[in-house]
Amino acid sequence: MVEHLPIVALMAKLALPEAPQMIGLDWGTSSLRAFLIGNDGGVLAERNGSDGIMAVGPDTGDLKGDFSRLAHAAIGDWLRDHGHLPLLACGMIGSTQGVAEAGYLDLPTELSALGRHLTSVELSIGELHIVPGLQKTSTETTAPDVIRGEETQLLGLLDAEQADATTVILPGTHTKWVKCQGHRVTDFSTSMSGEMFGLLSTSSILSRLAEPADDFHPDAFDWGLSVGADDPAALTASIFSARTWALDGRLHAEKINDYISGMLIGAEVAAQLTTTADSAAPFIVCGTADLTMRYSRALRRHGRQTTEADPRAAAAGLFRIAEQSGLVPTKENIND
């Protein structure tokens, strides 16, 4: 690749370490991911910790102090080494259980609007800017729904020029299915299949027969997928078959969890596809490698293609929002 770079750019790349421009925080319920971001939006350093917002206990009367301490533990040395960089956070840190309520943008919304609606709070480590969530208001037939953090991932992974309607799946404890057109978000819904899997695989009667497994068992997962997708309405009955097939000897103990996972994802995907236009556009899946593989496998079963997004889309999204809001100079400014 080197021979294609102009010599000046090559020298810059070799001689100067890229200067950090900002620190991005993806601060969720049970995790805190921190990104040290350079002037092209590249991630110079990354940290993953478990100091999610639940690490702050019941209100001690000093919420700002409590969250400042968590942030200092995660990124204090970056601030010491690089001076006071702009701090931008997304996720549950902006919820009523976070350090400050950062509000929501109503659907439909352009993701380019996020940077104009930041909430700022003065912490001991500096001023923290927080990205708003997205909310869908209720109708006669549908419940309200909310997103916090995923709006930033969406901005990081979506192509603004994409003209076709796109569905993005962000799998996790609460999997989000989001419909977009370019950078415009038109609809989304939340599925609890991830949390249900956690409960069933650790605390239900099904967990008594299951053995934890390090390996993925495609045969058991696909079997579950097929049962879940064939009759998603019967889920609460079908799931009991994890026990009866195990007692019957045809589902081995170390495969039970993959069978359950397949059934939950199979039922979820089948139900979601009934509300999704039949288009050739691939679904974009953005999550851990394991969950992305499972959802892609479920969608392929229905003849739908998937594209896997970089799970660090949050970092790219935080950089774009920082550009929108003027926290960092835009590329145009740099080129000037």
Next chain:
Amino acid sequence: MVEHLPIVALMAKLALPEAPQMIGLDWGTSSLRAFLIGNDGGVLAERNGSDGIMAVGPDTGDLKGDFSRLAHAAIGDWLRDHGHLPLLACGMIGSTQGVAEAGYLDLPTELSALGRHLTSVELSIGELHIVPGLQKTSTETTAPDVIRGEETQLLGLLDAEQADATTVILPGTHTKWVKCQGHRVTDFSTSMSGEMFGLLSTSSILSRLAEPADDFHPDAFDWGLSVGADDPAALTASIFSARTWALDGRLHAEKINDYISGMLIGAEVAAQLTTTADSAAPFIVCGTADLTMRYSRALRRHGRQTTEADPRAAAAGLFRIAEQSGLVPTKENIND
């Protein structure tokens, strides 16, 4: 009533307390119900305890001794006061986790066959006879399924002369839906909605917003019923609305659990009705007063009538099985 009794019968009734004929045990996973049963099948005394089979820990090498001690604690005084009565048990006591594996009868089966297939085990309190369960073998498209304990309740509550096909619902942690014709059991399936309710209402993110309630909230339950029944395939997504409606302020904290209960039962009932013939025959519901009310309410929403069975049907069933097997004299013998 007294004036209608012949004088001899009246004297017998006044002078002699009804003689106990047998002791029936409904011995499940987490409960032990004991019945002292008279010569007409009537329950003379009843005890409800929590010494289910899980009260016996990992195999100590003396399973018979362990279970004998539990039984002695529950009914030792009955045996002392009335001599060694026949002992008949149904439920998980006959499973591989119980005192002896009591086998299964294959579907379709006549409940009159139960008494001919008892398993007997010698305990220190006397010989314990155990009722077999029922099993449905798997087919190309359906999983195997098993019942233990409900077969005895069915015998206690069903009318042998009923010519129409009947559906019996036995709600609980694992709700059983059983199809019968007279005393012939033709099909059944198990739903885990009860266990899912337990997990969601105690251990999920939904439980963080919920407040326990002593009262039943029909508005919240019916709201959940409607959401669950309208699109049972979307259950894993719809259930998240318990959180979003609560955050929205329109679902009060003390009503969240009834909303969740309604949604799970609504989805379960809607899915089960798709496999049930459209008949005018009422559904028989046999469970606790609270669960029976909830299932009846869900079925009425679909225009289906319900009949509530005596939740002590297990005692009546145990007596009939004791008659079938000759453990107690049949009525015909008494009249001889």
